[in-house]
Structure formats: C-alpha cells, structure tokens
Amino acid sequence: MKEGYREVIVYSNKQIASNIYEMKVVSDKDELRFEGKSGQFYMVRGWESLDPYLSRPISICNIEEDRLTFLYEVRGKGTHLISTLESGHSLEILGPLGNGFNINIKGNIALVSGGIGIAPMIYLAKSLHANVDFYCGFRNEIYYIDEIEENVENIFISTEDDSKGYNGFITEILKPEQYDVIFTCGPLPMMKRVVEMCKGKVRVYASMESRIACGIGACLGCTIETKSGIKRICKEGPVFYGEEVLFND
Amino acid sequence: MKEGYREVIVYSNKQIASNIYEMKVVSDKDELRFEGKSGQFYMVRGWESLDPYLSRPISICNIEEDRLTFLYEVRGKGTHLISTLESGHSLEILGPLGNGFNINIKGNIALVSGGIGIAPMIYLAKSLHANVDFYCGFRNEIYYIDEIEENVENIFISTEDDSKGYNGFITEILKPEQYDVIFTCGPLPMMKRVVEMCKGKVRVYASMESRIACGIGACLGCTIETKSGIKRICKEGPVFYGEEVLFND
Amino acid sequence: MTDLTVNICGTDLKNPVIAASGTFGFGREFSEYFSLSRLGGISSKGLTLNRREGNTGIRIYETTGGLLNSIGLQNPGIDEFIENELPFMEQQGTVIMANVGGNTIDEYIKAVDKLNETNIDIIELNISCPNVKKGGMAFGIKAETAYKVVSEVRQICKKPLIVKLSPNAEDIVHMAESCVKAGADGLSLVNTFSGMAIDIKSRKPIFDNIIAGLSGPGIKPIALRMVYQVSKAVDVPILGIGGIMDYKDVVEFIMVGAWAIQVGSGNFKNPKVTLDIIEGLKEFMIEEGIKSLEEIRGII
Amino acid sequence: MTDLTVNICGTDLKNPVIAASGTFGFGREFSEYFSLSRLGGISSKGLTLNRREGNTGIRIYETTGGLLNSIGLQNPGIDEFIENELPFMEQQGTVIMANVGGNTIDEYIKAVDKLNETNIDIIELNISCPNVKKGGMAFGIKAETAYKVVSEVRQICKKPLIVKLSPNAEDIVHMAESCVKAGADGLSLVNTFSGMAIDIKSRKPIFDNIIAGLSGPGIKPIALRMVYQVSKAVDVPILGIGGIMDYKDVVEFIMVGAWAIQVGSGNFKNPKVTLDIIEGLKEFMIEEGIKSLEEIRGII
C-alpha cells in the first residue's frame, strides 16, 4: 500500500531569484526516506484551510539522502503560501506521483529547459549515466545553474534580455543532430518547438503541465491529447514521448 | 475617518494555559498607537485565505504604550490559526470597535468573569479609578490572575473541580449588596445569574457575545434582544445594562 | 482616459461598484471609514412597509467560502427610513437604490408609493429574500408570480425599477424575461441561495428559521453563470452580484454581461473592499487599454 | 455496539460512506492507498453506452471552496467497463454502483440492459451531468422529462435503481417526487451546480464548453438544504452528496434525512479522506451514544 499524505518538515526555504524559491524538506520520522525518480512530482499542501482547495504539484528537484528539494516559482496563491513556510514548519506531501523520466537511456543526451522547467532537470542530470549537455533558457535572471554543473558536460544559457549567454530563445542554439535523446521541460511553446526541431531526427521526451486535481489518476482532469488517445498528465505522464503529444494552441 | 484593517506585528504569542493564549502585537508604523477602551474589541485576521471567511472578534485585554494584548481561547479554526502566528509575523486588525465599559463610575465595584471572560477585565481593572474586587470563575485551570492583582483590592477565585479557591460557581460567592456596580463577562448562564442576583439591588453591566460578521454595525447579524428592542452587539454593545438584556435560553 | 462611468436606467454612476443590500446598512457605518461619494451607488438595507424586528436566534453562520444569514429583513420600515436614513444617504454624493421587500403585493405597492415621493434614484425590488416565511420567497421562484408583482408595482412606480432575482428561481432565464416583460427597467442578480446548517451536538438546525441564505465567494461561479445566461436573454441593464471579492471578479461579471455589480459579503471581510475594487478595476483597464466598460461588457 | 451499516434498496453497506461518481475512477488508483473493502460502496465513473473522449480544453478549475469541472463524461463505454473494470471492482469487497449517463433515452436503456447481466449491486442513473451538450442535462431540469426517462429505464432495469438528481432542477422536491413515482428505488443528490469562470486576460471562458460543474465544500449548505427538503417529501432511501469533507458533514446530512452519503471532491484533497470520515463517524457515534444511524436519520 502507498502512503497517503505525509507530514514533512521544512529544513530550508529560501528565495534564490525573483519569485523563485528553493525548499528542502526532511521527514519527521527517521525511518522514512524520500522516494522518487526524476520527472516525478509530489502534491504539496502547506496550509490547513480549504482555500486554496487543491494541493499543488511540484516536481522532485533533488533527493539527497533524507532530504527532498523542491524548486518552485511563485505564480499564485498556492505557491505564495508555500513560499511563506519557515524552517521547522510542517507541510503535507503526497507522492512520488507520475511516471518520471527514463534514466536508463545511454548516448549523447541534451536537457532543454525554459524558466522554472529547470526544476526536474537537476535530479535528472544527476540520475543519468550518459554524456549530458544542458540547455537552459531564462527570461532575464538566471538561477540554479551551479546545482547542475557537476553532472553535465556543457551548459548553454540563453536569456531574452541579453543579460547572460545567448540573446534569444534557447531553442535557437540547440543542435538536435548532436544528440541521441532530448529531455525537455518548460513553457509549452518551447517544448513544442523542441519537438518540431527534432521530428524524425532525435527522440524527445517532454514533461507536460496541466491543472491537477487528484494527482493520482482518478478524476481525468489533467488530460492531454496524444496520438494514442487521451492521457493523464499525473499518471501516464508528466513525461511523454514528444512526437506522441498533440500540441494544441 | 477611521482606519480600515491595519497590519500589525506579533510581538509575542504564547500559550499560558491549556487552549489559552496571550498575544501581544505592535504597530509596524511608529507613529501609530493603539486606541481603545476596555470592553471594546478588534476584528482579528491572521490568515490570507478566504477560509475562514470572517475575521474573529477579540477584546482588548490590555494596552501598554505601543503594545496591544489579546487574551484568547482556542475554540475553533479561527482562534487556532491565530495561535499559530509566531513573533514577527503580521496580521490584520480592525478596531477598536463597540462601546466598551463606562470607566468613569465611582464607588465599590465588582468585576465578575467566567473563563476567558477574564480577557477584557484586565484592562478594565486598570482603567477604573475606584475600589475594585475581582471575582473570577474557572472550570479547572486558573490563569492570568497575576496580571490583574495590582489593580484590584481583592481577588476571589472559584474552580469547578476544587483545584483552587472556592469549589463551585463564582456566582455562589459573589455578594452583590457589597457593591455599587458590577461588570461581568463570561458564559451566558453566568451573566444571566449575576443579573438575576443583582436585580433591583446593584447595577450590572454585561459584555455580551454573539456571532460577528461585519463588526461595524452594518449587517445586523450580531443582535440580541433587549427591553428597548433589538441591539447590535458590535455597535450598541458588547456592553449592555444587564437588566435591559432579555436572556433567552 | 479611462472611463468607469455607467448609466443604469437613466442614472449615471461614477463607477460600476454598488454596495449590496443588507450588507451596507444605510451607509452610515461605512461612512466612518471612507467617503461614500467614491462609490457607484448604495443599495439600502431591505425595506418593508412596516418596521420589522427580524429573525430570532443565530443570524450569521460561517461556511466554507461564505456565510449563511438569517437576518429576516430587520428594518425600520419605509416611513422611518424616509425620515431618518434617507436624508443622510442623500448627502453622500452617490446613487441611492432603495431595496424593497414585502409579504404581499399590496405591501410592495404601498412601500413603492411612498418612495415615489422621495429623491431616491432607483428602486430595487427584492422578490427573493429567502428568510421571511411566506415572504419575498414566494414571488422569486415562479416566473408567473414574479410577473404579477412586478407588473403591478410597475404601474404605480415613478422611479426606474430594478428587480432583484433569486438564484432559487425555477428557471432564471425565464424569470428574467418575465420580469422584463412585466416592466422591469433592469435586473440585479443574484440574491442568496437557500441553504442550511445543523448543530450536530444539539441535533438542531443552526437557524430558528431552519433555512437561511448563502452568500460569498463560494457561490460566485453559479452567480456568474446566471448573469451570463440572463444577459444573453434580455436587453435591460444587469447588476451582477454574488461572491465579488476583488476587481478580477468584477471584470468577470462585466465580461459575461453585467453593466455594474454589487458587493455584498465582501464588505464583511474588509469594510473598504469596495475602494480596493474600484482602484483595481481602474488599473486593470489602464493596463489592458480598456477605455470604457462597454468595450468589455458581454464579450463572452 | 455501534452499528454503521445501512441497507440501501436491499443492498447492505458496511457503512454509509460511498465514493462519488467521477471522483474515484473505478477505484483502481485508490486501491493503491487503502483496501476498498473498508468503504460502504463505490459509484463508478459515469458510464455511457459508447466510449467517450470527454471535453477538450481545461477540465478542472479551482474556485473558492471548491472546483469547477468539465470532464465531459470521459469513459471507456459500457462494454469495456464490463470487460476491464468491473472484474477488478468485484474483487474489492465493497458495494458497486454503476453510474450511467446518456444523451438519449435509448442510450440509457441499452446501457442499463447490459448492466442487468452483471453483478453490479445498484444502478445510479445520472440524469444530471451538466457537461454534455444537449446531454444528461436535459433530463435533470424538468420533472416531466425526468419522469419519462426514469420510468422507461425502470421497465427494463433488473437492479435497484437510484436516480441522481441535479441541483439545477427547477424544483428539486417536485423532481424527486416525479422520479420516485417513475419507479426510482432511491435518490442521490446533488450532482454539480452549473457554474462558470472567465480568463480576464484572454477574455475567454475558462472552459471550452463555457459552463462547467461546481462541487466542493462551498456548495454544502445548498446540498444539505435540498436533501432536507427531498427527504421530507419522499419515502425512498436518499444518498446525500455535496461538499462532504469530514464526519461532521456526514452527520449533518444524515440528520436531515440521508441514509448514506457520497464523497466527491473531498477525495482530491486527500485520497484517504473516506477512511478518516468512517473513523470519525464511528467515534462520534460512540461518544454520543448513538447505536445506529437510524437513531439520528432525519431527526431535523
């Protein structure tokens, strides 16, 4: 049997860029360690009230021994509330959920992230045993690059305001033909572009987003359309084979 | 113009008995001091969400220079959330609201409280310039007596489990005829009894409770019946002339 | 220039934000917090021909995302209103709506007749208060009954007549159409939803009246849907009501067809919420380059 | 001894806590978290004769105190259900309700006919899903239309037949009475309330279908009121649904007349919420000296 929501303790929760926070949580029970593969996520609830009603899905950014790291962007009410949690406070999490990335892949691999899509890439880079290049696009401020450095060969950065690295979108400097497999996570238009660029050339795995209610596959609220039918982000995903996904606009 | 909700900072918030907390708040703006008479209250909101929807009314327990004290019992969701606020955190308050006690009364005065009804009595005892005896009933645990000592002549305590003072209800040891005026705050049955005991003998002022929505007199949600018609707890009250109140069961 | 004004049934409102009936008294208490002249308008506490004491027992009960109320139309009666409250309201520099309730058609007519002779801008006919036994409720459920009371009131009413609809109506669209056919110059919706709560320890209903009225943000999605459907069906100005807490809610209501809106339970969370809403709305319009409310009204 | 059992239309339930249709799939996902044998029952995801893909666009949108959904009855169709899902459900040791939706009476009849031949305990006829264009909705609003579909289904249905009512019905009591007259062995209420939401930046409705279904604790007071009114009017078992989050909510529903209850959106907040509810209910009954649910059922 899987555990339901479990209480964990905030070890640290700090702002690392504007609107971007890193939270590490530890278990309150010694025996319990965190499980999960890169690409999987937890439902996070850091408030007692019924507003917000739903918990928020956050990817595993890293797992070190007994410590689970979330990297998240404050977008609305839920993530704002999470950002106010101080060390020592408790919160509830459910997971790990979803399928996660296939980390047994070998060869030359590129990870392509946009903005907060960098979150699952940290643990992915650490989990892969292959040659990994990391492409990360930011709007302006760059963050969390240090955390990934030791696990990848090359890092390519882009910003949209020319503040660092290439000036433009990250997809403009990605060379798909150099890689056997590409993993991507970021805004939908970016992932769509990556899939298009790689079509027929390189296998792409994309971590998709959708509004999550139950998080466990029961409500059919988080579906996306794929070539082989309707799929649940939270169960069959969030990671999908890129060419399968029907990117609607 | 009155101020609306203002942000204040938790200076301290500590449990002083089971379910009983004392919170002191300070203003975030130096110029702003706290106003209010004993018997008045503030609407307190210590959460950002819409659940609980309404703020909670809490009496002024004390005002010292730039510090406002609330003494409160955790009863449900709202007071529980208030009890979780740590030093340095901010909360919103609206007030002072209501009429408050008439502190210009002279002569021999008794304050009669039951349980958390002690809250407004602290500031009342401090504000009165008269001979004050304090009668306070508790179920079992007694609390906060020290805070009132220096401002009263005699303290009479009762508990229902014989743990301290008189064993029984506080009304059983109250001698109305010794006083010119009695102020009371506590459970409805207690206040009703005090009014009955004093009928035709001693003037009683009772601080009434009701469910508060707006807190400022607009919604007519907090009314009680009196001999001179329906009155709003939050506006004409919470303090009423005891014989005026129609204590319904 | 960003223009927040709106004309409702011939009356110009500075902005589309009106304080909802029963949540704002006659404005007195709020006037201590801000100048009421900043509001688009105020709808008075529900008035009946004769003074009413209101309901006994608990009157307010919090629920998730809102509250139940069972005030029971406590009010001083029309005469006393005209004598003691209206003069104050008239000095506030905002549009005054008199919200009128009643148990019988005759009561409505007598009340409106008295208001005809005042400086009130608009009459808001409350056919929907769910708290009065055999009261307003009866008129607000069936379109035929509503038609009757509205058309009779229409005949003697010398003021613009807005009818306030109940979400408990059998068919909100049919109800709206009937009221307009009966002569309503505008519609406001929604009033509170019939709801209840139980004290499980005492095994009794919370309210003496058993059933009470639900309001607050929890009902907003339903209210919004009703305004949407009604605005597609009728051509008169609509005042959207139900769970409005901030300017975003207001924009939603306007986009589904409301001309103006009313803020009810929101006033309990924060007595100055209407000001925040007006400011927020203005900023939103500037940011989005919206010159007037008409541009976005009913674009859904 | 505290007895949580309840007999619904001839079927014994261990306790009155049933997982609501559409919020629990076919139980598979939850069976990873606890043994489904602990539940009173499970109502399956809404089934239609043929497979349905469901709605496009956003399907879930959070609101204050609840959520709007526009799943659109995505389901594998009756045949695939019987083949792939039912065998799993049958092994769980709990009562199985098949929730059946449809666009036409014929579809309902064909679907129920297929279910007649299975081991399903109870059929729950969903005449209320507001998400399917020209779909279930039509049957759930007017009592006469509901009467027709229920009586036709009744004729061929070999299982206990529970009809699930929509809170959007014109007159919930009349609707309930009509369904019972048409042969319903029980009623479940409520389904979701028609509601909507707008994306004010894109100026578009959140949902492709514009209107979606509101559920969650925010609607509880209304659902409770409806169960109260209906339980006074009919004599069949009633399953109370709407915003149930904890055992206290359950007790409220039972006190107004529900025989059992269903938990919907609560499952999203916590997949094990039904277990907490069952435990809480048991403790409450012990504390209050309540021996069986009958003692408190409908005491309001």
Ligand SMILES: Cc1cc2nc3c(=O)[nH]c(=O)nc-3n(C[C@H](O)[C@H](O)[C@H](O)COP(=O)(O)OP(=O)(O)OC[C@H]3O[C@@H](n4cnc5c(N)ncnc54)[C@H](O)[C@@H]3O)c2cc1C
């Ligand atoms: C599998 C999965 C993993 C995720 N991992 C991470 C992560 O590691 N770090 C991280 O920062 N975020 C992650 N997210 C996104 C994160 O869950 C959302 O940002 C968060 O739920 C927003 O909640 P909120 O209350 O802050 O914002 P809300 O107040 O709910 O919304 C703020 C704004 O965002 C929009 N919005 C909300 N949810 C979505 C959505 N699902 N799709 C599109 N728009 C939406 C709203 O319409 C609104 O405009 C993940 C999402 C999924 C599905």
Ligand SMILES: Cc1cc2nc3c(=O)[nH]c(=O)nc-3n(C[C@H](O)[C@H](O)[C@H](O)COP(=O)(O)OP(=O)(O)OC[C@H]3O[C@@H](n4cnc5c(N)ncnc54)[C@H](O)[C@@H]3O)c2cc1C
């Ligand atoms: C003018 C005024 C001054 C007050 N001053 C103080 C004070 O100084 N210290 C203090 O501890 N408390 C004070 N109270 C009481 C306090 O406001 C309530 O205990 C608090 O609002 C309960 O909120 P909650 O969310 O914790 O409980 P809830 O979850 O709202 O309720 C918990 C339980 O208490 C019951 N309840 C809630 N409100 C009331 C009510 N008004 N009357 C009767 N039963 C109720 C509920 O039905 C429930 O059973 C005051 C009340 C008023 C009206």
Ligand SMILES: Cc1cc2nc3c(=O)[nH]c(=O)nc-3n(C[C@H](O)[C@H](O)[C@H](O)COP(=O)(O)O)c2cc1C
């Ligand atoms: C305490 C209270 C009293 C109310 N009294 C009246 C009234 O007298 N007349 C009326 O038409 N509506 C009355 N209403 C309904 C409100 O005007 C409004 O229609 C309803 O509350 C929905 O809006 P909201 O969700 O913003 O509160 C009252 C509402 C509340 C909460």
Ligand SMILES: Cc1cc2nc3c(=O)[nH]c(=O)nc-3n(C[C@H](O)[C@H](O)[C@H](O)COP(=O)(O)O)c2cc1C
């Ligand atoms: C995501 C979702 C899907 C639903 N699907 C169905 C369905 O297929 N058939 C049905 O009868 N009810 C369906 N419902 C309604 C629920 O069964 C329940 O009646 C409603 O949500 C109210 O209960 P709640 O407030 O506990 O959620 C669905 C509800 C939700 C939230």
Ligand code: FES
């Ligand atoms: S969120 Fe419920 S199925 Fe994915």
Ligand code: FES
């Ligand atoms: S709480 Fe609104 S009038 Fe007192």
